[in-house]
Amino acid sequence: MSDDFDNLFPTGATTRKGLLSAFGRRAAQSVPIPDLPGGRTPEDEFFDEEPPDHVEPLLDGEDFVAEVRESNAETGMHIWWLGQSGFLVQIAGESVVLDPYLSDSLSPERLRITGLVAQPEQLAFVDAVVSSHSHADHLDPGTLPGVLSGAASFVCAAGIEDLAGERAGGRSPDASLAPGEAEAVGGFVICAIPAYHEGAPEAVGYVIRSGAYAFYHAGDSRRVQGMAEAVAPHGVDVAFVPICGVNGVMNGADAARLAYEAGAQVAIPCHYEMFRDDTAGVSRFVAECVRLGQEYRLPRVGERVTIDYGY
Template sequence: MSGRLVELELDCPLAKILRSPPTSGIRIYWLGQAGFIIEALGKRIIIDPYLSDSLAEKYRGTERPHTRLMPPPVTVDETGVIDLVLCTHAHTDHMDPDTLKPLLQQNPRTNLIVPRAARSQAVDRSGVAEDRMILLSGGEIFSFRQGITVTATRAAHETLETDPEGNNRFLGYVFDFDGVKIWHSGDCVPFPGLENEIYALHPDVALLPVNGRRTDLSQNGVPGNFSLKEAISLARSIGCPHMVAHHYGLFAFNTERPEVIDAAAQSTKSPVIHRARQGIAFTWTRI
């Protein structure tokens, strides 16, 4: 879809904006880490929200205490009416019980999309019955509302993993909003077939993690993601004109420096690189 992604400075706190109904256009707000709120066609969608401090409680006193470097821009109570909730996989900073349970309680008619391979974790962490869940694996499509579909894409959180039935443990999602396509890759690294799979879906915007990966973390249960260079290369190879770099700035042991992302944005002509930031919205403007 012909258009461009524009950064819009917010003139008030995000919590105040979310008290109003969602826009009829397309806006994207970053919640920190891999979390986003996407407003489109009058609906509000939230993906991978981590709005608690549950990991700091879990890892207090350990080698990696998971202390937040930035507070969440909103509390669960301040997210407003949410029409659809999605999680890309079962790691707590993407499927957080302290966020999902109250979020879904205050939105009792809202469905939760999760990988089919993470069904049991989703039941436990969301507190909702399975009849409120949409279970997907790579390549499957969910038609949410007229003009809005969600296509699950495979992701490799360092490795491609499936359950015994062949369902992908890690997913990304391509949202099609009446022809404008936004791809959230989930936590992912390059793997054979990824470029062709996503190129065929023609995303206009790619939301990509850029914190990279380190052997010492991987060997201790902290798998990584695209490096900034890999994310830029992927966006270029799939012909995606706009990339939003995220999954940084939350935990000191697993991040990328903002100034490195900004320098890459300044020196790269294609794709257009944006750094996810609190205090701004990304809005899609048709040309």
């Protein structure tokens, strides 16, 4: 009995939502799971989804760029998913791109199934480009030289400065950040958050703030205690969380819990539908968001999501 009681509580510091989430998971785990033929579980039955053959962006090319540029004068935080873990976020007329993969540089080993939202050079107008770690779908040699061909600042995780410069076509990073470190880039303040990703010990997430708006980009990571606790004090409006559930990355349920425990107002999933061998459906993520009461959005690639408080 004492062991069961002890296991109710996460170890170390946690957020209030983290404690409530732990109680909820414990209650769910106490419900008997019925047997299904072939040793399958209800989770397998309900959440298995075949990846699509091809994903077409809602907007791409010049149409996509035009929408981004036209949003400059509008209030709020404007978000576009670029595919995989890539996002373009615009606040107060300034834009930051995170982990863009706008090429097919990993072919033929890994063929992309999502169409390009834009050519890298078409995004050279952005103000900052940020990379979470060294894996090529987050630090892409086929993308970085193009998006950095304008005047954008370049930020990467600490410890990979030489590799980042090489992948960017000889352009050295303007800043490299370890967990807990921060850098002001134009109107953005970029703070590195702990992440835990196999094969990338340098991996970090980021909380980025501009004025009243803040968002969290988890990068690639397992969900580990301490991540939500590092994000919660920032009061983020949106959390971008990976859901593929393979190669040392959290699954959809853990992604929803991370967003909830971090206190994000809205959760947006990523790291899926880019490669056939490294994807997941969104059902597990959605189901856990519903269970927790976590607001979420499921944008298509190239679709705008706006958080607007009127300023």
